[in-house]
Structures are given as C-alpha cells and as structure tokens.
Amino acid sequence: MNAACLTIKELTDAVGGGLTPRMVRHYHQLGLLPQPVRSHSNYRLYTKTDVLRLQRIVALKQQGFQLNHIRNILDVEPEADTTVNLMGQLQQQYRAVMQQISQLRQTASALEGLLGRDRHCQIIQAEVLAQLKLLDVETQAGLGGLENLWSGLDAEIHSHSEAFSESLQRLLPDLSHRSEIEQHLISQLVLACGDVSLISFVKLSRDAIAASREALSSSCQIVVDTQTVAAALDQTRLLHLGCRTETLIDNPHITTATEAEAAFWQHREWRSKLLQVNHGCVLVVGYAPSVLVEVCEAISNQKIQPALVIGMPIGFSHAPAAKRQLMQQGIPFITVAGTLGGGALAATALNALVESLIDKPDCHCYLKNIVDSSEC
Structure with a gap:
C-alpha cells in the first residue's frame, strides 16, 4: 500500500466534521467524489486531493447547501467562463428550494390551523378531524366539502378572543x-x-x-x-x-x-x-x-x-x-x-x-x- 494514500477510515478521520465511510461511498455514487484507485487487496485508497475536496463538501454542507448544489459549485473552476452558467443554475435551484419551502409552509399553515386552536374550539376541531378522515376530495364537490370544514372551524373565532399563550403551547x-x-x-x-x-x-x-x-x-x-x-x-x-x-x-x-x-x-x-x-x-x-x-x-x-x-x-x-x-x-x-x-x-x-x-x-x-x- 502506498504510504501517501489513506484508507476510507483514515480519510474520514482526516476530514472530520462527522463524516463517515458510508457518507463517502454515497458521495461516490452521486458523483461528488471521483472513484478512488484500489489496492491489490481491493481497498479504496485516497489522496490529499480527496481530503481537500471532502473538506469543501463538508464545509458547504454545514452552511446549508444541498449535495446537488455542492456538486455544481465544485465542478466549476474559479477562472472559467462557466461561472455565469453556474449562477444561472444556482438561481434555478434557489427557486426550486423556495417552491419547496412554500409547499411546506402551506402544510405548516394547515397544521397550525388545527393545532393552534384553543380549548373553546376543541369540540368543532374534533368534528373536523373526524370528517377529514372520511372526506372524498377527488371531485370539485369534495373540495367544496373541505372548504366547508374550514369554514365551520373558522366560525368559532367570533365567539371569543384568541388565546395566544394556549395556541403557542401546542405549536x-x-x-x-x-x-x-x-x-x-x-x-x-x-x-x-x-x-x-x-x-x-x-x-x-x-x-x-x-x-x-x-x-x-x-x-x-x-x-x-x-x-x-x-x-x-x-x-x-x-x-x-x-x-x-x-x-x-x-x-x-x-x-x-x-x-x-x-x-x-x-x-x-x-x-x-x-x-x-x-x-x-x-x-x-x-x-x-x-x-x-x-x-x-x-x-x-x-x-x-x-x-x-x-x-x-x-x-x-x-x-x-x-x-x-x-x-x-x-x-x-x-x-x-x-x-x-x-x-x-x-x-x-x-x-x-x-x-x-x-x-x-x-x-x-x-x-x-x-x-x-x-x-x-
């Protein structure tokens, strides 16, 4: 074995940041990390270049970048003209992330609409939860039924002021x-x-x-x-x-x-x-x-x-x-x-x-x- 090369365990120890051999193998599959050479005993062997690339991957991941974003960033040379194209790709990925956030925000809003209700709304809230299980929303009429459920729950807000502390405790x-x-x-x-x-x-x-x-x-x-x-x-x-x-x-x-x-x-x-x-x-x-x-x-x-x-x-x-x-x-x-x-x-x-x-x-x-x- 080349003394300058590292095994996968030695590689993860050198990089740190919570990196595991399983994660390294996953990065190989995604194309984030090139496939290493193999020893006569079929062990993966890594170099200092692999250590540096993995350190960049770990650092970018800790900053919140997703793995597909990291691959695009690392594959563009700083002096290359393709930097402009990379910015366009990152903008597209940003829009996709924002769309996901928007969809999750809608889900969160629906859950908040149920969990954030105080005890004054609990009776009708229980009715809504029971009807949600039975609701058929495959037709336009079904969607109208869903709107009626929310309307019935929202009608309770006219009977009392909002109990902020109680709502927060649930959320x-x-x-x-x-x-x-x-x-x-x-x-x-x-x-x-x-x-x-x-x-x-x-x-x-x-x-x-x-x-x-x-x-x-x-x-x-x-x-x-x-x-x-x-x-x-x-x-x-x-x-x-x-x-x-x-x-x-x-x-x-x-x-x-x-x-x-x-x-x-x-x-x-x-x-x-x-x-x-x-x-x-x-x-x-x-x-x-x-x-x-x-x-x-x-x-x-x-x-x-x-x-x-x-x-x-x-x-x-x-x-x-x-x-x-x-x-x-x-x-x-x-x-x-x-x-x-x-x-x-x-x-x-x-x-x-x-x-x-x-x-x-x-x-x-x-x-x-x-x-x-x-x-x-």
Missing part, C-alpha cells in the same frame, strides 16, 4: 432546556412575526440574559439604529428602569432598511456618533446591516464596549454576514441568523428582556442549564 417545540426568561423571549419573537420556524434561527450567547439584566438594572443607555425601532420600544418600562434611548440615524423620514442603509453610508456623523456610545450600553440594530458591521468593527478595535448587542438587521448578503461577525465578537448578543430580522423583532427582543426584569427581578433561572420553574 412550540420543546424549550425545557432553556430558562424561563429565554422561553418568554422566544415566545414574544414568534408572536411578533407569526412564524414558529423563527425559533431555529434565534441565537443567544450564553451570557446574553445575565448581561442584559445587569445592564438594564444599572439604568444603561439604549442605542437604536433608527427612530422606527425607538418608537416600538416600551418607553414606560424603560423610564421605570432609568434607561434613556439614543437614536443613531435620527432622521424621522428614514423608515425602511433600504433608507437606513443608504443614510448610514452617506452621513459620516452617524458613524462617528456610534463611537461615542456609553460603555455598558445596549445596542439594538433592527434595520441597517452596515450599522451592525460598524458595531462589530468598533468592538473588535476596542473602540466601544456594549453590554449587549441585539443585532437583527434585514438584508440578503450584508445582514447574514454582519450577524456572523457579531457571533464571533465574544460579547453578549441576541440575533436572528440569516436574512430574517427587522425593527419589530429587535424591539420585541429588548421589550421582552425589560418586561422579564421588572416582573421577575429576583429570578436566577437563566443561570442554570436546566430550569427549575419553581424559582421564578
């Missing part, structure tokens, strides 16, 4: 590994956007809750990127804590992410204003990705030292990158990974922290890995 995944304060924060974020899938994108540093409570208890400065975010904050509770709000982009006519992004780049005084925020403040970014990028750079250069950064700007390239930078700064943070975000979510996050502090000032559940709810 939320198991959050028992999180503290009660974190559960409240996540629930409020879900209610702010109406999308339970947001939970998987919410990222908190381990010390975020503790840092927020310490800062807010000390009447810290609250710095937001736009006046739209400031208007959504619970100013009554913030005043109770002695926290004053400062707006970076203090132009009342700037109300969208596009406007905030352009304005922050064009006016240097707002970038200079960021460098003057108080030590131990809470920074809340809900619109402009460039604000969060500048925040991360200032923290990295030790020009500012906030107690907590709530970073939830909107955007399709800069925003996800800025959030990744935030999570690498080593400071307490709360963010929503990817393109999701917005001023309403950013303000909701801070409002939930403020509410929890005022309602339960002596709660220490967030200091434990497993919550004992009796303490709160």
Whole structure:
C-alpha cells in the first residue's frame, strides 16, 4: 500500500466534521467524489486531493447547501467562463428550494390551523378531524366539502378572543432546556412575526440574559439604529428602569432598511456618533446591516464596549454576514441568523428582556442549564 494514500477510515478521520465511510461511498455514487484507485487487496485508497475536496463538501454542507448544489459549485473552476452558467443554475435551484419551502409552509399553515386552536374550539376541531378522515376530495364537490370544514372551524373565532399563550403551547417545540426568561423571549419573537420556524434561527450567547439584566438594572443607555425601532420600544418600562434611548440615524423620514442603509453610508456623523456610545450600553440594530458591521468593527478595535448587542438587521448578503461577525465578537448578543430580522423583532427582543426584569427581578433561572420553574 502506498504510504501517501489513506484508507476510507483514515480519510474520514482526516476530514472530520462527522463524516463517515458510508457518507463517502454515497458521495461516490452521486458523483461528488471521483472513484478512488484500489489496492491489490481491493481497498479504496485516497489522496490529499480527496481530503481537500471532502473538506469543501463538508464545509458547504454545514452552511446549508444541498449535495446537488455542492456538486455544481465544485465542478466549476474559479477562472472559467462557466461561472455565469453556474449562477444561472444556482438561481434555478434557489427557486426550486423556495417552491419547496412554500409547499411546506402551506402544510405548516394547515397544521397550525388545527393545532393552534384553543380549548373553546376543541369540540368543532374534533368534528373536523373526524370528517377529514372520511372526506372524498377527488371531485370539485369534495373540495367544496373541505372548504366547508374550514369554514365551520373558522366560525368559532367570533365567539371569543384568541388565546395566544394556549395556541403557542401546542405549536412550540420543546424549550425545557432553556430558562424561563429565554422561553418568554422566544415566545414574544414568534408572536411578533407569526412564524414558529423563527425559533431555529434565534441565537443567544450564553451570557446574553445575565448581561442584559445587569445592564438594564444599572439604568444603561439604549442605542437604536433608527427612530422606527425607538418608537416600538416600551418607553414606560424603560423610564421605570432609568434607561434613556439614543437614536443613531435620527432622521424621522428614514423608515425602511433600504433608507437606513443608504443614510448610514452617506452621513459620516452617524458613524462617528456610534463611537461615542456609553460603555455598558445596549445596542439594538433592527434595520441597517452596515450599522451592525460598524458595531462589530468598533468592538473588535476596542473602540466601544456594549453590554449587549441585539443585532437583527434585514438584508440578503450584508445582514447574514454582519450577524456572523457579531457571533464571533465574544460579547453578549441576541440575533436572528440569516436574512430574517427587522425593527419589530429587535424591539420585541429588548421589550421582552425589560418586561422579564421588572416582573421577575429576583429570578436566577437563566443561570442554570436546566430550569427549575419553581424559582421564578
């Protein structure tokens, strides 16, 4: 056996990332990895080139790319003219993924329409579930019967107000590994956007809750990127804590992410204003990705030292990158990974922290890995 070659087990150990021999064989079948040479004993033998290619595959897979996407990416040389064609292929694949998401969203909406019902709707809900089993939808008349079932279920909404907490309990995944304060924060974020899938994108540093409570208890400065975010904050509770709000982009006519992004780049005084925020403040970014990028750079250069950064700007390239930078700064943070975000979510996050502090000032559940709810 060539000493420079690796067996399949040695290959997976060298690549890491949870790679297994079974996955390597699967990649061979898909054409992601070329078939290796064989030893006299018929063992697969791999080279450093195979290690590098597998490392790229694992890295791209961890970033969320599907295997067929990865194959197209790896098969195009960086300097080749076919890069344009690759972009077209990726656009087509993106549209296909979005179509799948749309179909899954429809399924989720149908399930939410049933599971999200409170106890006032349970009688008619049980009738609907029973009739769904018997429903024949092969004809147009059958489809009409399905619509009638939903209409009957929807008729119950006129008899009482919606019980948000009860609905959420049926829809939320198991959050028992999180503290009660974190559960409240996540629930409020879900209610702010109406999308339970947001939970998987919410990222908190381990010390975020503790840092927020310490800062807010000390009447810290609250710095937001736009006046739209400031208007959504619970100013009554913030005043109770002695926290004053400062707006970076203090132009009342700037109300969208596009406007905030352009304005922050064009006016240097707002970038200079960021460098003057108080030590131990809470920074809340809900619109402009460039604000969060500048925040991360200032923290990295030790020009500012906030107690907590709530970073939830909107955007399709800069925003996800800025959030990744935030999570690498080593400071307490709360963010929503990817393109999701917005001023309403950013303000909701801070409002939930403020509410929890005022309602339960002596709660220490967030200091434990497993919550004992009796303490709160």
